Amino acid sequence: MKLTTEQEAILNGSKGETMAKVMKTLVMYGDAFDAEKMVPVTSKYNHLVTSFGLGVLDPVYDLMNKLIEAGAVSGQKFSADPRPMDKNVPTSLIQKLVFDLFMYNKQDFYEKQLQQLGLMEKDAFTCTCYMDEVGNKPDKGDVLSWSESSAVVYANSVLGARCNRNSGIMDIMGSIVGYVPYFGLLTDEGRKASWIVKIETSKKPEAQLLGSAIGMKVMEDVPYVIGLDKWLGSEMNDAAATYLKDFGAATASNGAVGLYHIDNLTPEAKELGKALVKNDAKEYIIDDAELERVKNNYPVMWKDKDAKPKLCFMGCPHMSLQQLKDWTNRVSEALVQYGNDKVVIPTVFTAAPAVIRKFKETEEYKTFEKTGIILSYICPLMYMNNPMCAKMPVITSSNKLRTYTTSRYYTDDEILVQITKGGK
Amino acid sequence: MKQFKGRVVTPGTTTAEAVVTHAGFNTLASLQKSLQFGDKTAKVNDQNNPELFGKPIAGKALCLPQTIGSTTGGLVLYCACNMKRSPSCMLFANRIDSLACAGAVLANVWIDDCNMPVVDELGEEFLNYVKDGMKITIKEDGVVEVD
Numbered sequence: 001m002k003l004t005t006e007q008e009a010i011l012n013g014s015k016g017e018t019m020a021k022v023m024k025t026l027v028m029y030g031d032a033f034d035a036e037k038m039v040p041v042t043s044k045y046n047h048l049v050t051s052f053g054l055g056v057l058d059p060v061y062d063l064m065n066k067l068i069e070a071g072a073v074s075g076q077k078f079s080a081d082p083r084p085m086d087k088n089v090p091t092s093l094i095q096k097l098v099f100d101l102f103m104y105n106k107q108d109f110y111e112k113q114l115q116q117l118g119l120m121e122k123d124a125f126t127c128t129c130y131m132d133e134v135g136n137k138p139d140k141g142d143v144l145s146w147s148e149s150s151a152v153v154y155a156n157s158v159l160g161a162r163c164n165r166n167s168g169i170m171d172i173m174g175s176i177v178g179y180v181p182y183f184g185l186l187t188d189e190g191r192k193a194s195w196i197v198k199i200e201t202s203k204k205p206e207a208q209l210l211g212s213a214i215g216m217k218v219m220e221d222v223p224y225v226i227g228l229d230k231w232l233g234s235e236m237n238d239a240a241a242t243y244l245k246d247f248g249a250a251t252a253s254n255g256a257v258g259l260y261h262i263d264n265l266t267p268e269a270k271e272l273g274k275a276l277v278k279n280d281a282k283e284y285i286i287d288d289a290e291l292e293r294v295k296n297n298y299p300v301m302w303k304d305k306d307a308k309p310k311l312c313f314m315g316c317p318h319m320s321l322q323q324l325k326d327w328t329n330r331v332s333e334a335l336v337q338y339g340n341d342k343v344v345i346p347t348v349f350t351a352a353p354a355v356i357r358k359f360k361e362t363e364e365y366k367t368f369e370k371t372g373i374i375l376s377y378i379c380p381l382m383y384m385n386n387p388m389c390a391k392m393p394v395i396t397s398s399n400k401l402r403t404y405t406t407s408r409y410y411t412d413d414e415i416l417v418q419i420t421k422g423g424k
Numbered sequence: 425m426k427q428f429k430g431r432v433v434t435p436g437t438t439t440a441e442a443v444v445t446h447a448g449f450n451t452l453a454s455l456q457k458s459l460q461f462g463d464k465t466a467k468v469n470d471q472n473n474p475e476l477f478g479k480p481i482a483g484k485a486l487c488l489p490q491t492i493g494s495t496t497g498g499l500v501l502y503c504a505c506n507m508k509r510s511p512s513c514m515l516f517a518n519r520i521d522s523l524a525c526a527g528a529v530l531a532n533v534w535i536d537d538c539n540m541p542v543v544d545e546l547g548e549e550f551l552n553y554v555k556d557g558m559k560i561t562i563k564e565d566g567v568v569e570v571d
Contacts, residue, residue, distance in 0.1 A: 021533055028529045032433050032520060032544075049495045056460045059506035060499055063534055103460065147495040167498025167526030184522065219448065219492065220521060256448070256492045256521065301471055385456065403472065404453055404494065 001030050001181065002037050010177060018070030022173050029170060030181025038179035039186065041145050043138040043161065045120060046078035046175040047129045049147035050168040052382050053084075053107030060169065061106060064113045067176065074118035074175040079129035079136045081148055082318065082350070083107070084382030088374050090311065090346050095388040103386060117172065125377065126352030128245065128318040130154055133354040140267055143186060145174025149258075150249035150317045150400065156259040158236065158244050160267035162186045165220075165258040185258050191222065191268065193261055193277045199227035200287045206411050207243045208399040210286065211250025213294040217284050220256035224277045229264040240265060242320045249317045250399035301406035307393040312343075312419050313380040313407065315350030316398035324351060324359045324375075328368040334420035335371065342372030344422030345395070353377045381405060425571045428550045432566045433520050434532040436541030440485040440512035442558040442570070445476045446551060448492030451500050451523065454481075459503060466509040485560035486511035487551060491524040501527025505538050513562050516544035517551040543568060 003011065011023040030038065050060065067073065084104050091099065115122070120136065127148055129136035138144055140160035146152050147166045155161040164184045166174070174180040184190045195218045199205065205228075214223055232240045244262070251257035261269040261276055268276060314327065327349065335341065351359065356375055359365055368375070380396070383389055384405035394407040395418060402409040410418065453470040457463070465480035482504075491497055501524065504510040510531070514524065520542065528542040541562050550568070554560070559571040 025529055025533045028434075028533065029522075029525060032525045032529070033522070050499060054460065056507075057499070057503055059503045059535075063502075063530075066534075149493075149495045152495065165495055165522050167523045167530075168496045169499045169502060169530055170526040171495075220490070253493065256490075256523075299471055385460075387457070387461070406471075 001027055001035050007038055007179060016070055018066060018072045019177065022072055022176050025170070025173050026177065026179065026181055030183060033181065033183035035181035035183040037182050039143055039182045041076065041143055041174055041178055041180055043142040043144045044076065045136040046074060046076045046171060047136060047146040047148055047151050048078055048080040048168065048171050051081035051083060051125050051379070053104050053110035055103065055105045061110060061113060063169065064117065068113065068116050072176050073116065074172055075178045076175045077118050077120045078175065079120050079124040079126065079134065080114060081125065081127050082377055082379035083125045084379050086376045086378040088376050089348055089378050089383060092388070095386055098386050098388050123353040126318050127151055127379070128320070128352055130159065131320060131352055131355055133321065133358045134352050143180065145171055145180050147171035149252035153248040153252045153258055153260070154245055156185055157248055157261065157266050158241055165256065191259055191276070193222045193224035194281050195221050195223040196277060196281050196283050197223045197225045198283065198285045199225065200285055201291065202288055204231035205286070205291060207246040208250045208397055209291050209295055209411065211247040212254040212399040213286055213291060215251040215253065215255025215257050216294065218255060218257060220258065222259050222261070223257065224261045224263065224269070224274070224281070226263045228262050232262070232265060234264045236265060238320070238322050242323055245317055245320065253400035253403045298402060298409055300408055302393045302408060309345050309395045309418060310392045311394045312345050312347040312415060313350065313394060313396045313398065313401060314347065314415065316380045316396065316401040318355065319349055319351045321355050321358055324349060324355070325362065325364045328364045328371065330416055331371050331373065331420060332367050334416055338421040340420060340422070343419045345419045346374070347419045348374045348376050348378070348380070350376050350378055350380060425569055426553060428546045428568045428570065430515070430543035430546040430566045430568060433525060433542040433544050434528045434540065435564060436539045437562055437564055438512050438539065438541055439559065439561045440483060442487050442554050442556060442560050443476070443479055443481050443484040444487045444551070444554055444556055445473060446489065447473055447475060448490055449473070449486065449488045450493035451491050451497035451527070452494040455500050455504055459500070459507065459509060464509060466504065481511050482509045483512050485513050485515060487515045487554045489517045489551060490521045495523060497523035498526030498530060502530040505531035505540055506535055510540050513541045513560070515546055515550070515560070515568060517546050517548055518544065520544040
C-alpha cells in the first residue's frame, strides 16, 4: 500500500507507539485486500457495534484502555449499538442475576470508556443511528469507518455513503487515525453488482423475509434488485427507507451483504441504473413459492415447538418513528377487532432513545400506552443471549434476531394476530 | 499427504487437527456462548451450521470458505485469541472476508504471544479434500500440508 508521508510517519512512531500500532492494524487490514492507499474518513460521526459491557470481553476493554492511556481517542464523536439491558423489559429473578453477575457486569465501566473515547452523548445507543432524531446520518459519498452490519448496509445502500463491513474495534481504529484503507465497497468497482435479483411476487414481499432469501443466496456479494420499486415506488420516502432498513438488516445477517441496489429507487441505481451490474452477473428469481420455501426452512429452536409464546420483540433493527406510529394504530385496531384491551403476549417495541423521546410527544403515544406494549431502547439480541432468556419461547418478525438467537420468526401480520388475538 | 498453496494473511507455522465447515462460519453465533460461559474447548453453538454445531474448535485447524454474520465477528475472534480459545489456525478456501481479517490482524498486532496463522485463497479443491481429523501443517510461505 502506498502511504502518504504523514501516514508513513505515524506508522513509524511519530505519534507514539500506540498510534503506530493503530496504523499498522489498518495497513495490514488493507494489504489483505490489496488496498492501494488510505483515504480520509469524511463523515461527521462514526458508529461502533460494541455497546455491551460483557464481562467476557475483557481483552477489548484492555485494548480500549491502552488507546485511552495513550491519548489515541477517536477523532470523530460516535454513536454505538443499543444497550443490552433495560429494567422495563420483563426479566425473572434468575435472568436478572445472570445479566448482572455473569454477563453485562462491565456495562457501567464500558460506557465510561466510550465516553472517554468520544461517544456523541450519553444516550447515543442504537443500531439505527441514521434516524433523523439521532442525528448520525452521513451524506452521499461520505467515507465511513462504521461497523454494525445493519447500519453499514443502510448507509451504503439507502444513503449512498461508502463503508466496508468493518468489524468492531477496527471501526474505531479508522476514526482514531482518520483514514481507512481503500478497497471493497469504497471503490466504484467494488460497488458493482454480481447478482441480478428479480422480484416476481404476487404481493409486496415481507421485508425481513425477502432480505433473508437474498442474503442466503448472494452471501457477501452485491445484489441489484429489479421489480421491488413496483411495491416501494421510486422515491426514497420514509416508508421505503423503513422497508429497506429491515430488508437490509436481514441481507446482512442471513448473509453478509454490505450493499444492495434497488432498481429505480436507491441513489446509485437511480443515477447509474443497470450500468452497476457486472457482465457476468448471476440471476436469482424470487416468487411467492421461493419466499415460502425460505421461511419453511428456518429451524425452530424451541424445546417445545407448540409452546405458547412468552414474549414478543419488535424492532431489530430499532423501529423508526413512523413504524411506532403505524404499529400503534394496527395493534389498537386489532385489539378492538378481537375484543381485547391489551396485548395478550408481553410485547416489547424497541427504538433509539431519541426516537422514543420524540414518539412520546405524539398523539399516537397516548393510544400506545393503552395497548400494554413496553417501549424500550434495549438490544433484543443482547437480551436473548442470556441463556435463561434463550430458553423462553420468544417470537419476532426480525430475521436478524431469529438468526442469532432461539427466537422464532413470524411475518408482521402473523405477529399482529398473535399479540392481539391470542387463543381466541 | 497433499499440499495446497495459499496466501499468507497473518504469518506463522503450526500443526493441528482439521475441523471443516463448507458453510460460512458465523463467528459470533459460533463462539459467543463458549467464551461467555467458560468453555475452554470452544464448542460451536451456531444453530444454522449443523456441520460444526457442538464441535470444539479451540486449538484446531479451522477450514472454511469464509466467515459470515455480525460485525462483532472480528472482536469475538480477537477475544478468543486473547483467551487462548481460538482455532490454532484458520484456512480459507476463498479470499478472507473483512470481519475474519480484522480479527486475525487485531490479534497479530495487539496480542504479544499470539500465534494464529491465517492462510486464504486455498481454493475449492482444498475444502473438498480436507476432512475432520486430518493432520494439517502450515509452513511460513502459505503452503498447507494435509495428511
